[in-house]
Amino acid sequence: MAARPETAAQTLSWKVGGMDCASCAAKIRGAVERLPGVSDVKLSVMSETLTLALDAGATTPEAIEKRVNGLGYTTAALAAPASASPAAKQDACGCGHDHSGHAQDHSGHAHEHDKHEHGDACCSGAAHGHDHKHGHDHSGHSHAGHDHAPKSAQPATAAKDHGHGLPGHVHEATPDGASWYQTAKGRLVIATGLFLGAAYAAGLIWPGIGHWAFILACIVGVAPVAKRAFAAARAGIPFTIEMLMTIAAIGALFIGAAEEAALVVFLFAVGEVLEGVAADRARASIRALGDLVPKTAIIEENGATRQVDAASLTIGQTVLVRPGDRIPADGEIIDGTSGIDESPVTGESVPKTKGVGEPVYAGSVNREAALRVRVDKAAEDNTIARIIRLVEEAQEARAPTERFIDRFSRWYMPAIVGLAVLVALVPPLLLGAEWSVWIYRALALLLIGCPCALVISVPAAIAAALSAGARQGLLMKGGVVIETAAKTGLVAFDKTGTLTQGKPRVTDIVALAGSEAEVLAFAAAVEHGSAHPLAEAVLERTRTDGIAYKPATEAAALAGQGVTGKVDGRAVFVGAPRHAESRAPFDKRARVTAEELEAAGKTVAAVIVDGALTGFIALRDEPREDAAAAIAELKAMGIRSTMLTGDNARTGAAIAAGLGMEHKAELMPDDKVAAIKAFSRETAVMMVGDGINDAPALAAASIGIAMGSGTDVALETADGAVLKSRVRDVAALIRLARAAMGNIRTNITIALGLKAAFLVTSVLGYTGLWVAILADTGATVIVTANALRLLRFDAGKAG
Numbered sequence: 001m002a003a004r005p006e007t008a009a010q011t012l013s014w015k016v017g018g019m020d021c022a023s024c025a026a027k028i029r030g031a032v033e034r035l036p037g038v039s040d041v042k043l044s045v046m047s048e049t050l051t052l053a054l055d056a057g058a059t060t061p062e063a064i065e066k067r068v069n070g071l072g073y074t075t076a077a078l079a080a081p082a083s084a085s086p087a088a089k090q091d092a093c094g095c096g097h098d099h100s101g102h103a104q105d106h107s108g109h110a111h112e113h114d115k116h117e118h119g120d121a122c123c124s125g126a127a128h129g130h131d132h133k134h135g136h137d138h139s140g141h142s143h144a145g146h147d148h149a150p151k152s153a154q155p156a157t158a159a160k161d162h163g164h165g166l167p168g169h170v171h172e173a174t175p176d177g178a179s180w181y182q183t184a185k186g187r188l189v190i191a192t193g194l195f196l197g198a199a200y201a202a203g204l205i206w207p208g209i210g211h212w213a214f215i216l217a218c219i220v221g222v223a224p225v226a227k228r229a230f231a232a233a234r235a236g237i238p239f240t241i242e243m244l245m246t247i248a249a250i251g252a253l254f255i256g257a258a259e260e261a262a263l264v265v266f267l268f269a270v271g272e273v274l275e276g277v278a279a280d281r282a283r284a285s286i287r288a289l290g291d292l293v294p295k296t297a298i299i300e301e302n303g304a305t306r307q308v309d310a311a312s313l314t315i316g317q318t319v320l321v322r323p324g325d326r327i328p329a330d331g332e333i334i335d336g337t338s339g340i341d342e343s344p345v346t347g348e349s350v351p352k353t354k355g356v357g358e359p360v361y362a363g364s365v366n367r368e369a370a371l372r373v374r375v376d377k378a379a380e381d382n383t384i385a386r387i388i389r390l391v392e393e394a395q396e397a398r399a400p401t402e403r404f405i406d407r408f409s410r411w412y413m414p415a416i417v418g419l420a421v422l423v424a425l426v427p428p429l430l431l432g433a434e435w436s437v438w439i440y441r442a443l444a445l446l447l448i449g450c451p452c453a454l455v456i457s458v459p460a461a462i463a464a465a466l467s468a469g470a471r472q473g474l475l476m477k478g479g480v481v482i483e484t485a486a487k488t489g490l491v492a493f494d495k496t497g498t499l500t501q502g503k504p505r506v507t508d509i510v511a512l513a514g515s516e517a518e519v520l521a522f523a524a525a526v527e528h529g530s531a532h533p534l535a536e537a538v539l540e541r542t543r544t545d546g547i548a549y550k551p552a553t554e555a556a557a558l559a560g561q562g563v564t565g566k567v568d569g570r571a572v573f574v575g576a577p578r579h580a581e582s583r584a585p586f587d588k589r590a591r592v593t594a595e596e597l598e599a600a601g602k603t604v605a606a607v608i609v610d611g612a613l614t615g616f617i618a619l620r621d622e623p624r625e626d627a628a629a630a631i632a633e634l635k636a637m638g639i640r641s642t643m644l645t646g647d648n649a650r651t652g653a654a655i656a657a658g659l660g661m662e663h664k665a666e667l668m669p670d671d672k673v674a675a676i677k678a679f680s681r682e683t684a685v686m687m688v689g690d691g692i693n694d695a696p697a698l699a700a701a702s703i704g705i706a707m708g709s710g711t712d713v714a715l716e717t718a719d720g721a722v723l724k725s726r727v728r729d730v731a732a733l734i735r736l737a738r739a740a741m742g743n744i745r746t747n748i749t750i751a752l753g754l755k756a757a758f759l760v761t762s763v764l765g766y767t768g769l770w771v772a773i774l775a776d777t778g779a780t781v782i783v784t785a786n787a788l789r790l791l792r793f794d795a796g797k798a799g
Contacts, residue, residue, distance in 0.1 A: 009037070009039065009040075009053040009054060009055050010053070010054055010056060011040075011051065011052070011053055011054075012051070012052060012053075012054050012061055012064075012077070013049055013050065013051045013077070013078040014049065014050045014064070014065070014068070014075045014076060014077055014078060015048055015049055015075070015076045015078055016028065016043075016048050016049065016050050016068060016073050016074070016075055017048065017073060017074035017075070017076070019043065019048050019050075019073060024073075025043040027071060027232070027237065027240075028043060028050065028068055028071065028073065029041050029043060030235070030236070030237050031067050031068070031071055031232070031235035031236070031237060032050070032052065032064055032067055032068065034235065034236045035058075035059045035063060035064065035067065036055075036058040036059055037054055037055030037056070037057065037058025037059040038052055038053070038054055038055075038059060038064070039052070039053045039054075039055075040052060040053040049078065050068070050075075052064070061077070065077075067235055070228070070231035070232075070234070070235065071228060071231055071232055071235065072228045072231075185269065185273050186273055188221065188224065188269050189266070189269040189270055189273050191220060191221075192217065192220060192221035192262075192265060192266045192269050193266055195213075195216060195217035195220050195221070195262070196214075196217045196262050196263065196266050198213060198217070199213035199214045199216070199217045199259075199262060211258055211259075214258035214259045214261070214262045215253060215258045215261075215262075217262040217265070217266075218249055218252075218253060218258060218261040218262040218265050221249075221262065221265030221266060221268075221269060222245065222246060222249040222250070222261075222265050225242050225245050225246055225249075225265075225268070226242070226246040228240075228242045229242035229243040229245070229246045230243075239413040239414055239417065241450045244417075244446045244447060244449070244450055245264075245265075245268055245447070247443070247446060248261075248264065248443040248444075248446050248447050248769065249261045249264060249265055251439060251442075251443045252264070252440070252443055252769055255436045255439055255440055256436070257440065257769065260768060260769045260770055261769065263769075263770045264447070264769045264770050264772075264773045267770060267773045267774055267777060268773055268777065270777070292326065292362075292363035292384060293310060293326070293328065293362050293363050293379075293382070293384055293385075294310050294325070294326040294327075294328050295309070295310055296308065296309060296310055296328070297309075297310040297313055297319050297328035297329065298319060298320045298321075298322075299313070299317050299318065299319050299320070300318045300319070300320055300372065301317075301318075305320055310328040310329065310379065311379045312379075313328060313329045313375050313378070313379060314375065314378065315375055315376060315377065315378060316374065316375060317374070317375045318334065318372055318373070318374055318375075319331070319372070319373050319375060320370065320371075320372055321366045321370065321371045321372075321373055322366070322370050323338070323366055323367065323368055323369060323370060324365070324366065324367075325365070325366050326362075326363055326364065326365055326366075327340075327360050327361065327362055327363065327364045327365070327366060327371075327373065328362060329362050329373070329375045329376075329377060329378075329379065329382055330359070330360070330361050330362050330375070330376050330377035330381075330382045330383055331359070331360060331373040331374050331375045331376045331377070332357065332358065332359055332360070332373065332374050332376055333354060333355060333356050333357065333358050333359075333360060333371055333372070333373055334356060334372050334373065334374050335356065335371065335372035336355070336356070336369055336370055336371040336372060337353065337354070337355035337356070337369065337371075338353070338354065338366050338367060338368040338369040338370075338371050339351035339352065339353050339354075339366075339367040339368045340352050340353075340354050340360055340364050340365070340366060340367065341364060341365040341367055342361060342364045351367050359376075360373055361382070361383045361384075362377075362379075362382040362383060362384055362385075363382075363383070363384045387470055387475065387723075408451075408454075412449075412451050412454075413449075413450075413451065416445070416446065416449030416450075417446070417449075419445065419449075420442040420443075420445045420446045420449070421442070423438060423441055423442040423445055423763060424438055424439050424441075424442035425438075437765070440768070440769070441762060441763060441765055443769060444762040444767060444768055444769050444771075444772040445759065445762045445763060445772075447769060447772035447773050447776055448755065448758045448759055448762050448767075448772040448775055448776055449755070449759065450776050451751075451755075453747075453750070453751035453754070453755075453776070453779035453780040453782070453783045454748065454751040454752065454755070456780060456783060456784060457744060457747030457748050457750075457751050457783045457787070458479065458744050458747070458748075459479075460747070460783065460784050460787035460788070461740055461743045461744045461747060461786075461787040461790060462478070462479040462482060462740065462744075463787075464740075464743075464787045464788050464789075464790035464791050465482060465736060465737070465739070465740035465743075465790045465793075466478075466482075467790075467791060468736065468790050468791050468792075468793050468795070469733070469736050469795065472729075472732070472736075472794075472795055472796065473722060473723035473724045473729065474720070474721075474722055474723075474729060474732060474733045474736060474795060475720050475721045475722075475723065476719070476720040476733065476737070477719050477720055481703055481719045481720055481737075482737045482740050482741065483737075483741060484684060484702050484703045484719075485686065485703055485720070485733060485734055485737035486734070486737040486738045486740070486741040487684040487702075488639060488683075488684050488685070488686045488702070488703065488734055488737075489638075489639060489640065489682070489683030489684050489685070490639065490640045490641070490642065490679050490682075490683050490684075490685050490686070491634055491639055491640070491641045491642075491685075491686045491687075491688060491730060491734075492641075492642050492643075492644050492675070492676060492679065492685060492686070492687045492688070492697070492701065493641065493642070493643050493644065493661075493688050493689075493727075493730075494643075494644060494645070494687075494688065494689035494690065494697070495621075495643050495644070495645035495647060495652070495655065496533055496534075496621055496645070496647075496690075497533060497690045497707070498688055498689055498690060498707050498727070499623055499624065499627050499643060499655070499659065499727060500621040500622060500623050500624060500627075500655070501621060501622055501623075501624055502533050502621065502690075503533060503536075503537070503621065504533055504534055504537045504603065504619040504620060504621035505537050505540070505541075505619065505620065506520075506537055506538060506540075506541040506617060506618070506619050507602060507618050507619060507620050508597060508602070508616070508617070508618035509541075509615065509616075509617055509618075510593055510597075510615050510616040510617075510618070511614070511615040512589075512590060512613055512614060512615045512616075513609075513612065513613070513614045513615065514614060514615070516615070517545070517547050518614070519607050519614055519615035519616075519617065520538070520541060520542055520545070520547055520549075520617065521542070521547055521548070521549040522549075522567060522572050522574075522607050522609055522614060523538050523574045523605065523607050523617055524538055524539055524542045524547070524549045525549045525550060525551055525552040525565065525567045525572065526552045526555055526563045526564065526565035526567070526572050526573075526574050527539060527563060527574065528549070528551040528552065528555070529551065529555070530557070530563065533621065534603065534605065534619055535563075537619050538605075538617060538619075550567060550568070552565030552566055552567050552572060553565060553566050553567075554566050558575070558579075561575050561576065561579040562574050562575020562576060562579060562580070562605070563575065567609075570609055570610050571609070571610055571611070572607070572608065572609050573606075573607075573608040574605050574606070574607050574608075574617075575605060575606065576604070576605065576606070576646075576647075576648060577594045577604055577606045577616075577648070578648065578666065580606035580608050580613070583608050583611065584606075584608045584611050584612055584613045585613070586613060590613055590616075593616060594606070594616060595650065597616065597618040598648045598649075598650035598651050598654075599650045599654065600618075600620075600654070601620060601650075601651055601654030601655055601658075602618040602619060602620045602651060603618070603619045603620065603621065603647055603648070603651055604616050604617070604618050604619075604648065604651075605617045605618075605619070623655060623658065623659060624725075624726070624727050626726055626727050626728045627659050627727045628658070628659050628660065629727075629728060630726075630727035630728040630730060630731055631659050631660050631661045631727075632660065633728060633731040634730070634731050634734075635660075637731065637734065637735070639731075639734065640662065640683075641661045641662070642661060642662040642663060642664065642679075643655065643656050643659070643661055643662070643663040643664070644663075644664050644667055644672050644675055644676075644697065645663065645664070645665050645666075645667065646665075646666065646667050646668065646672075647665055647666070648665060648666060649665040649666055651665070652664075652665030652666075653665070670696070672696070672697040673696050673697055673700045676697050676700040676701050677700055680700075680701070680702060684702040684703070685701045685702050685703075686701060686702065686703045686704075686705060686730070686734070687700070687701035687703070687704050687705065688705045688706075688707055688722075688730055689704070689705075689706065689707070690706065690707060690708060698718050698719075703719045703720070704718045704719050704720075705718060705719065705720050705721060705722060705730065705733065706718035706720070706721040706722075707721070707722050707725055707727075708721065708723070708725060720733065728796070729795075729796070732795035732796045733795065735795050736790075736793060736795040739790060739793050739795075740790060743786060743787060743789070743790055746786060747783045747786055747787060750779060750782055750783055750786070751779055751783055754775055754778075754779045755779070758771070758772060758775045
């Protein structure tokens, strides 16, 4: 037999309607991973996307859709340019879109892909007969969390009914503005309720047919549930709540409990609607972020203005932002000065006055005067899109507690089924008990045994905490980060730009040879072009004093020491006195001068020219206004705080003393890593820095938090970020993490407590089928509602 030729796996993506929780994703993953040729399965709950690598020679894209549709979810192929590599098609959010800004037209107009014959696997749309002209209406948004696929792109075979899956629930994707009764689940509740009401009425009027009316009501309600149960079983997932529900309902009919069976089916459907509504709230809180970016923008070209789709803006274009308008893209002001409300991005409600050369962020509101802004980021890379993407990725980073519960539920479900079989068989066979009584109790045991509430208890709380944090400018990358942050025992802060304002100013210039102007000019020459805060302070002072200088040649930065260069052939070094002493001799006067300046909490830079000390420049970076209060809050929470700085010991001690914290000074980057590792042997350590210069220390800590305004912070390298640049938000982030973990513990207690109590009462015969389903659905609703309380949690409120 000839071997089948190998075909390269293609990366395909679908929008999956109804996938609203981590358990839904686990169910879909379990089903599609069993298909041959499927690998690298990624699901994003927040964006409702499925991305996978598929060997089309083993399984076709239609088979993937059929498997997912059979589980009660809808699928719509997301087109990807055929020329893009699989890696290019798949961005960090797992949505499978090419976010490069080159391969896909984001203008909201239809774009045409290369034509492929039916069955060609290199385009998920072409492979199963979809039209290649997909109108991607991004409406000012740029993320997979929004609907990238029009309704016309959905396969006609998409399942319309949605049920209650285990692991997980199937939540219908509700159209914007649709009420619960307009959804398939809502219609099922209404239909089942009408049939149940009619059955009760028929029983009162014609007692003889009441029993048959209840049977009919039960069948109407359980039919779609049974359909999904058997579809999941065929996919290799036999233990689902749909299957337990189907067995319980049919079993109840066989033992003559038709009225109770119909009531159980109705209560189950009601629970589905309630859970779906609760799940939609968590997603809406994140999607609302995307709605902050305007749908249109006014661009200026050749002196004329025209309105365009904001999603079509490209880097380098100039946009006009009128007073009261939202800024359509991340960029830099090139004309005008105005108050900017950045609360959508940073959560800080006080407008900031910004002028030419200063950055602005998409979604911010221009409050006062017209601005012209040069676009610096494409729509898919703006700050809000990055925040949404971060939260979506965080949803997939499962907490250790969640992973444990998933493992627990895998053996828990079969154990419950086995126990129910024993309850049904042992008493009648060994003790001669009545069959109908014990079968009834076994069916009740099946219903109460569903671990839905337990499975959803952790991801629901994590999702709510992430959403609440994002709205308050506190970003955490998933459940692992939340658990670690809640255990934090020590917070290590970088000094410059974290505890301090990051905007030092020159306070003293001491000339030991030549004039003060010469000392400043030499320093400015080697610092020219540097983005370091101390360099910027020196250059700002030269502008203020009107001192001219010639930029140095051969300029180079020496990590942790200073900068060097040549000015008119003369070798110049600017750096800390302790490093400068190895390059030039210091006399007693020089040492005393440096010590006095450092003792005053100032950072001192020595200027060496041709091996001789020319003078000192002293700078001071004032602590942030809320730094002392933040340290006090952490102390009240039982958390130690320490400052790690490369500055001299005297300056470090002066600033640390003023803030009431420990400190370690004169640290090179590797010294900071060593200090973090030493602290980590005692307790969980959180490192807070600017996210770029402190990358090694952030990575070495138990959890690394970057502080910045969103675009100037390395969200990709840190575990989280505080976007308001407020030190107190570090305490707020830990407070939110602790609240989330407390919520999770409460949820687990509720779920296990109710299960344990009703398992006992069901076996003893004190509770029947309808009480069992009420307990199951009720526990799930209680757990979800309790998790959603985190959406209103104010992390900034101490105590």
